[in-house]
Amino acid sequence: MTVYLNHVEIKGHVAFCTVCICCLPCPGLPAMGNLIKVLGKDLENCPHFFLDFENAQPTEAETAVWNQVSAVLEEAHGILAELQSYNGAGQEIREAIQNPNDLQLQEKAWNAVCPLVAKLKRFYEFSLRLENALRSLLEALTSPPYAPMQHLEREQALAKQFAEILHFTLSFDELKMTNPAIQNDFSYYRRTISRNRLNNQQLEAENEVNNEMANRMSLFYAEATPMLKTLSNATTKFVSENKTLPIEDTTDCLSTMACVCRVMLETPEYRCRFTNTDTMLFCMRVMVGVIILYDHVHPVGAFAKTSKIDMKGCIKVLKEQPSNSVEGLLNTYCILSTPKVIKHKANPFISAVD
Structure with missing residues (x-):
């Protein structure tokens, strides 16, 4: 050894x-189990940890929640693969629009769009399962009697799953932002449904995506980053529904995770422990994801002086990476910035993009 x-x-x-x-x-x-404490000069203000994102395994106490979340995460790779190969029905739709009286082209476009809409429905339904998985993890990682920092020390496998959800979320949204065919296809589908209703016709596809489902899907895909928006709303809802749970328990969980990722990215001794080169990008995605969630949940946001996240340190780490690795992450943050973030004139994320 x-x-x-x-x-x-x-x-x-x-x-x-x-x-x-x-x-x-x-x-x-x-x-401290497999979670090794990194002693730094700012230890009192910002706890530093090394979390084994690659190999953490659930303890007996974690197993129930871990199994529930694992069942959801098993679908994540397939969802990303489907989204990555999503080409849309742009050609068929253009031909149908340009030739409105050609029934054959109308039928061709409709037959091309319907299976794509079914796929979009699966993506949306997966976001609901992901939301429930996030809630289970938040409950486990913030519940008494342990403080959030202790939870992350004791329940590494759940912390890893939390990170995997964030990694999937940002990966999904980056793909969605660069594929306008998604909204174009769904808009054409809805227009066709509405037109046929006016003509007292009902299409078979409506049985799979009814009007209520279509409305919810429209709101979902109207977001620039729909998965991240879903998680942000879910985190805010979790805090508001748990009146007896101090909001600091949730925000401390997020700020500690951001600190974990920053330390692993900026410290060569810890980076060299990664056995997979993709772990660097994984850490960057997770760090940006928890900062966004923190900013949405915390009353004054991530850039306030009272924030427990070292924003300058996080930005420094990102700017040291190849631009093609972090450009999408920085754009994601700017798009999903909340009003309280925009009020900070010296927003390091925005200046990093500029």
Whole structure:
């Protein structure tokens, strides 16, 4: 087994400890499972952790929630693959619009759009399941008697799932933002349905996507980043419905996760523990995602002086990455900025894009 020799400096005193590559509890540091505390100069204000996003496994106490969320996450890869291959029915729709009296072209466009709308319905329904999964994780990671920081220490597998939801969410929304065919297809579908209703005709496709479902899907796809908006609304709703749970418990969970990602991205000793090159992008997505959620839930937002997120540090980490890796993340944040963020004239996210 390969062993690394690390040193930790605490108030002028240097202690040496060995840390093995499998991240077993180190005898030179307090035992904290696979979550290793990183001692930094701002430890009192911003707890630093290294979280094994690649290998964390559920404990017995986590199993029930982990299984529930895992069943949802198993669908995530398929959803992304379907969205990535979504080409739309643009050609068929254009031909139908240009030749309104050609029934054959109208039927061709309709037959091309219907299976695509069924796919869009699956995406929307998955967002509802993802919302429920997020709620289960928030309940588990903020419930008494433990503080959010303790939850993240004790329940690494759930923290990893929380990160995976955010990673999926930003990946989905980046694909959606660059594919105008989604809204074009759905708009054509709705116009065709409305036109046939006026003519007292009902199409078979209405049985699958009725008017109520179509209205909800329209609101969903009208958002620039629909999945992230869903999670933001779900987090806000979770806080408002749990009156006995201090809002700080939820925001502290988010700010701690942002700090975890920042430390892993900016510290070479911790980056070298990643066995998968995609973990860097994973951490960046998660960091941006939790900052957005924090900004939506916290009364004064992520950029206030009282914020527990080191925004300058987070931006510095992002700007040090290749521009093609972070441009989409920065754009996502600017699009989903809340009014309280816009009020901050020195918004580092916006200046980073500029």
